[in-house]
Amino acid sequence: MSANNSLDQTDWKTVGFTHVEYPKGDFIGFILAWSSLFPFFVLSGFVTHIYFRREIHTISFFAGIFLNEGVNLVLKYIVREPRPTSPHTVSNLEYGWPSSHSQFTWFFVTYIIFFIYFRSHSSNSMIELIWKHSMTAVCILTACVVAFSRYYLQYHNFNQVLWGSFFGVVLGTGWFVFTHVILSPFFQTVVTLEICEFLMIRDSTLIPNIMWFEYTTSRQESRTRRKMVSKKVQ
Known part of the structure; x- marks a missing residue:
């Protein structure tokens, strides 16, 4: 009997106040269900960081997140591939290809990894190299867990998760290059605008x-x- 068939015969339970469900009594499913909330944690972190820091680069990164979500939505309504049949008690009528969770997470992680290696302060010391490699490993592991959770919990099939991850990596790479090659030279000028000075937006x-x-x-x-x-x- 396949893993998915086994899950079909179990009761499903939601995580707290959310609509993310996992097989009741399945500890791995419970952990993966919480990992599916990663995009919401990231978004709340972005809002908090932007409010307190007012950093134009963070605002640009946040704009990329919305662009990525827009691309995902357009792709879903062009392809219109349904989600896999699942036993969830809360039905999801949204199309499944590509997986938005996978795309979101891999976009975020890809951008962060590029930022770590190309934008963060570098002293070429052994400690800093270890820190960079460790953070990269954590980022990749997080993205893999979130993407796998969507397959394990039967919200998407493997193909939908795979393509969502692919588009996330491509768009994350593209937005990083666009931001640092095209947009960054204008940041100093943009922050001198009256609206930016009023909102105390800065460029570091x-x-x-x-x-x-x-x-x-x-x-x-x-x-x-x-x-x-x-x-x-x-």
Whole structure:
């Protein structure tokens, strides 16, 4: 008996307040169901990061996410391939090719990997190389788990997951190149616009190590203000 046939004969349970279902009592299915929520965690993280950081590069990355989703939606309504027959209690009427979860996750992960190797601060030290390779491994593993979850939980067949992953990698690569070759040279000009100054949108592209820059700047500002307070007290 195949794995899918075994799952057909089990009860399905939703994850919390979501509509993602997994076979009741299946711990692996439970973990994979939670992994299917990865895109929602990413989107909430984007919104939070953009609100607090106001970084134009992050905004551009976020725009790429929406472009990727738009391409996925267009492809689905062109091909109109149905999802596999499944025993889910909550029916999904959306078309299945390509898998949007797989495409979203691989777009995000591909862009992040390129950013790690080509945009993040590099000192060529052994520790930093280990960090980069480790982060890349985590990204790839995460994308594989999310993509596999859609097949395991019978939301998509293997072909839909495979093509969703392929389009995600291609679009993630393309958007990274487009952002850093075409858009980045204009970031400095864009952030000087009145609307960007009003919204406090900034560009940190030319700062090699933004974390170190912000750390040293905040320390210097803190010291300056402490001295000012000390003089007032005296």
